[in-house]
Amino acid sequence: MxxxxxxxxxxxxxxxxxxxxxxxxxxxxxxxxxxxxxxxxxxxxxxxAKEDLIAEVLHEQFTIWSATIRTAAATADPWTALTDFFDQALRGCAKQHAIMDSVAAGWSRPSAEAVVLGEIIDELLARAAGLLRPGVTRDDLLLMLQSLSCAVRVTQQSGRPRDRTAWNRLVRISLDGLRATHSDPLPQ
Amino acid sequence: MxxxxxxxxxxxxxxxxxxxxxxxxxxxxxxxxxxxxxxxxxxxxxxxAKEDLIAEVLHEQFTIWSATIRTAAATADPWTALTDFFDQALRGCAKQHAIMDSVAAGWSRPSAEAVVLGEIIDELLARAAGLLRPGVTRDDLLLMLQSLSCAVRVTQQSGRPRDRTAWNRLVRISLDGLRATHSDPLPQ
Amino acid sequence: MxxxxxxxxxxxxxxxxxxxxxxxxxxxxxxxxxxxxxxxxxxxxxxxAKEDLIAEVLHEQFTIWSATIRTAAATADPWTALTDFFDQALRGCAKQHAIMDSVAAGWSRPSAEAVVLGEIIDELLARAAGLLRPGVTRDDLLLMLQSLSCAVRVTQQSGRPRDRTAWNRLVRISLDGLRATHSDPLPQ
Amino acid sequence: MxxxxxxxxxxxxxxxxxxxxxxxxxxxxxxxxxxxxxxxxxxxxxxxAKEDLIAEVLHEQFTIWSATIRTAAATADPWTALTDFFDQALRGCAKQHAIMDSVAAGWSRPSAEAVVLGEIIDELLARAAGLLRPGVTRDDLLLMLQSLSCAVRVTQQSGRPRDRTAWNRLVRISLDGLRATHSDPLPQ
DNA sequence: TATGAATGAGACTTCATTCAT
DNA sequence: GATGAATGAAGTCTCATTCAT
CATH class of the missing domain: 1.10.10 (Arc Repressor Mutant, subunit A)
Structure with missing residues (x-):
């Protein structure tokens, strides 16, 4: 070329x-x-086609993003790794709203992006095994990430674009819900 | 007429x-x-205008939906009221994806819909006061609801539209994160 | 009825x-x-049909208008009759812009309105015969009237709607051009 | 391009x-x-926008037309210049009825077109000064032109589109009304 | 008979995509 | 290979006229 x-x-x-x-x-x-x-x-x-261009942009963004969150997920302390992972992942979403859509689009038929994310999450799960409530799966974290990315998007809508507090609080709450403290089984 | x-x-x-x-x-x-x-x-x-029609549809859906969740939020036991509220609210979203968008649109400049939701949530908060971790606000629950509605939407994308397990698990996790067990203060 | x-x-x-x-x-x-x-x-x-309604409005306006100008054309002094005729006719146009259109529409195929106007004009011509330049016809005056009605319309366009001076001057000029003073033959 | x-x-x-x-x-x-x-x-x-296209057409027509009448207005003999000006200007209107509308539209708020016309007319007035009745202004001639253009339009309505005699006679009459012969003052 | 809701062709305009230069 | 002009289907909305109530 x-x-x-x-x-x-x-x-x-x-x-x-x-x-x-x-x-x-x-x-x-x-x-x-x-x-x-x-x-x-x-x-x-x-x-x-326009669609191809959009796909390429997403792919590129995803590549950068996944490298960042992979690094964050490598933090020594397993629980910190989990929180850093969510924090970095969601900061990325804050900058590029379209990223998460590609993952969302791949929920029913797993996309390459979802696979990559899944691997990172599996690693996190394995390392934090003892700290998590029983039965937490890769899909739980994947869906939680998607869910929280919407919160990020909502709080960024024109008005107060820099306010990270709102979604940081929600991340904290959600992650606390994953702690081993909660021994109730999750719905199957 | x-x-x-x-x-x-x-x-x-x-x-x-x-x-x-x-x-x-x-x-x-x-x-x-x-x-x-x-x-x-x-x-x-x-x-x-097309916009007026869309607004009317949303308004109508919201009216039905808010009546349903108001009823759910009136359950005797405070914690059950909270879980029923989320369950019913999200079932509504599962049927009409556009409902939550109107609430989302009102995040920066509170919409009439957001006000109605806020009142229901305030009631829930007041009743469940002792059961919740300190510092949980109306906005936390509002944002959580928005966030989870995205999870519902994602899991409903063509493929397995009837699967409620995935988002039910996430709701359970998120609500558990609200319990008084967690004494860590939330970010301000 | x-x-x-x-x-x-x-x-x-x-x-x-x-x-x-x-x-x-x-x-x-x-x-x-x-x-x-x-x-x-x-x-x-x-x-x-809408057209029928418009036609009726025009007809009604024309009836009132033609009665007024017929009276004006009956003034004792022939030249005054001529000027009064134009003055009244054009004042009517100033109030109802659409009147003249019906006459205009009938230029190629004489309308009932044009016939009525023609009769009034013939009378004026007969009475003012000696005061007019040779060869002035009914059609000349009819066309002059139409022409001047446009001037009225133009000067009435939003801005200074009450200003009659501008078209009054033009009427004076045009009528002076009809005087017997001008012995040059008109184009055939 | x-x-x-x-x-x-x-x-x-x-x-x-x-x-x-x-x-x-x-x-x-x-x-x-x-x-x-x-x-x-x-x-x-x-x-x-459609409006832009219409504006362009009018502008183009006006440009051609104004060049033609400017030439006609430059004839050596002042009175001939005046008659040639009206003749050429009205022939143009006979071909493109919309031209004059743009001038008419600018009566209350002078348009660029009206300004150009005004300049040509001022020149004619200056040269023909001695031949004209006292007090004739630029606006008188501008309005006369507009007025006569309606006569042209009326006589062109489907039926006998080529007949110039009718409006030529009216032009002759109107211009004769401008001659210095008429010493009566015009209405102020 | 009066009403005004319903009709639907047609108006202006946009934009993903193709193709001549 | 690059350019951007051309395409035309499709979008929202209007309004003269008809017809159910």
Whole structure:
């Protein structure tokens, strides 16, 4: 691939990232092309459909994000690893709202993203085994993450975009609900 | 108001309810008119803009929903009242995904819906005071509800629409996180 | 015809008169029905099409108008009769812009209105014969009237609606151009 | 700008010119697109709103027209300049009825078009000063032009579109009314 | 008979995608 | 390979006219 083609592709993805975050999935592809400084033809050469471009943006974001949270999940203390994991994961969502959608989309038919997340979560579960209430599964944490990402999104809606307190409180509550203190069995 | 007008108005709202739930807010108004068995003019006579129709559907759903959860929140035992409240509220969301959006939309600037919910939650908080960890606020429960409604939505995505186990487990975990057992203060 | 039907018909015509003058020919028939205080069905019972209603309004206005100008044209002094005729005719146009349109519409295929006007003008021409330049015809005066009515309309456009000076000057100029002073033959 | 874009833009304007003249301002934009042989998107790429297209057509017509009448107004003999000016100006109106509307629209709040016309008229007035009755102003001639353009329009209505005699006679009469022969002061 | 709700063709405009330059 | 002009289906909404109540 020629060097300018590479540069164009990167510019398109970056433009799409910003545009998607500002306007959401209904953004006009022309807005993306304009931001990227390329013509429509160039955009469509790289991504045959708008959907493909969106998928690429998500994939890229997910890659960066998953690296971050994998690091956070590697903290020595198992419980801290769990809290750091949620904290970093949700900070990422705060910046790129679309990330979690790809995971959500893969709930019924597991996506590659969900698989990656699942692996990280499995690791966390294994390490924190003794600290958690019995019966907590990978899907529980995956769903909790999705759920909390919505809370992040809600609290970020224009008005007080920097307020992390609200969702931090909810994260604390939710994680406390996972502690071994709670010996009641979860619904099967 | 004439009897056929009443019937048509109801048919339009019902059609809109179904169409909005299936296709989301981008549904074509003609699809709604077709489902309702009326012409475009009839639809626009009752609702001068698409937005008004959507608002009406939400309002109607919210009214039914809030009555249900208010009843659930009136259960004798305070903790059961809390769990019933979440259970009924989320079952409603499971049927009508758009309900919670109106509450979410009112996070920064409180909507009428958010106010109604807030009152119910305040009542629950007052009654369950001794059973809850210190510092739990109305906003904590409101946000938790929003958050969990996303979990419901995710688990309902085409594939296994009837599976309530997944989100029921998450509700249990989250509510357990609210128990007085947890004496750590929440972030301010 | 029943008495209330007569009253309704009159109310419709009056409402249409006002509405047409305010909004022009593109006015919504519902606006007319609302002003008249009747339902659409009643309006359409009396006038099978919007066009018929407009025609009726014009006819009624024309009848009043033609009576006024016929009186003005009967002034003793022939030249004064001519000026009074134009003055009254154009004042009428100032109040009901649509009147002249019906005459204009009948230029190619003479309308009943044009015939009435023609008779008045013929009378004026006969009486003022010696005062006018040779060769002035009925059509000349008819067209002059139409032409000047446009001037009235233009000067009335929102801004300075009461200013009659501008078109009065033009009337004076135009009529002076008809005087016998000008012996040059007109183009045939 | 690409050559085909230029060609399309021109085709659209030309199509609009014809369509506006035939059907008036209520013409369907699709009719214009069809005539121009382009899609709706192309039309809207060049003119973001129907109104913009209409404005462009008027502007273009006015530009051609004003050049023509400016030339006519430059004839050596002052009185001939005046008659040529009216003759050319009204021939233009005969071809494009919408031209004069833009001037009319600017009567209360002077439009760019009215300013251009005013300058030409001022020049004519200055040169013909001695030949005109006292007190004739720019607005008198501007209004006369508007007025006569209506006469042109009326005589052109389907039936005998080529007959210039009728309005030529009226022009002659009106201009004769401007001659210095008439010493009566005009209404102030 | 009067009412006004219902009709539906058609108006303006947008935007994902294709293709001539 | 890049450009951005062109496409046209589809979207929301209006309004002259009809018809059930």
């Amino acid at each position: 020629r060097r300018d083609a590479v540069r164009n592709r990167a510019a398109i993805v970056e433009a799409a990232r910003g545009a998607l975050d500002e306007h959401g999935g209904t953004v006009d592809v022309r807005e993306i092309a304009r931001r990227a400084g390329v013509g429509m033809g160039t955009l469509y050469r790289h991504f045959p | 004439r009897r056929d007008a009443v019937r048509n108005r109801a048919a339009i709202v019902e059609a809109a309810r179904g169409a909005l739930d299936e296709h989301g807010g981008t549904v074509d108004v003609r699809e709604i008119a077709r489902r309702a068995g009326v012409g475009m003019g009839t639809l626009y006579r009752h609702f001068p | 029943r008495r209330d039907a007569v009253r309704n018909r009159a109310a419709i015509v009056e409402a249409a008169r006002g509405a047409l003058d305010e909004h022009g020919g593109t006015v919504d028939v519902r606006e007319i029905a609302r002003r008249a205080g009747v339902g659409m069905g009643t309006l359409y019972r009396h006038f099978p | 690409r050559r085909d874009a230029v060609r399309n833009r021109a085709a659209i304007v030309e199509a609009a010119r014809g369509a506006l003249d035939e059907h008036g301002g209520t013409v369907d934009v699709r009719e214009i697109a069809r005539r121009a042989g382009v899609g709706m998107g192309t039309l809207y790429r060049h003119f973001p």
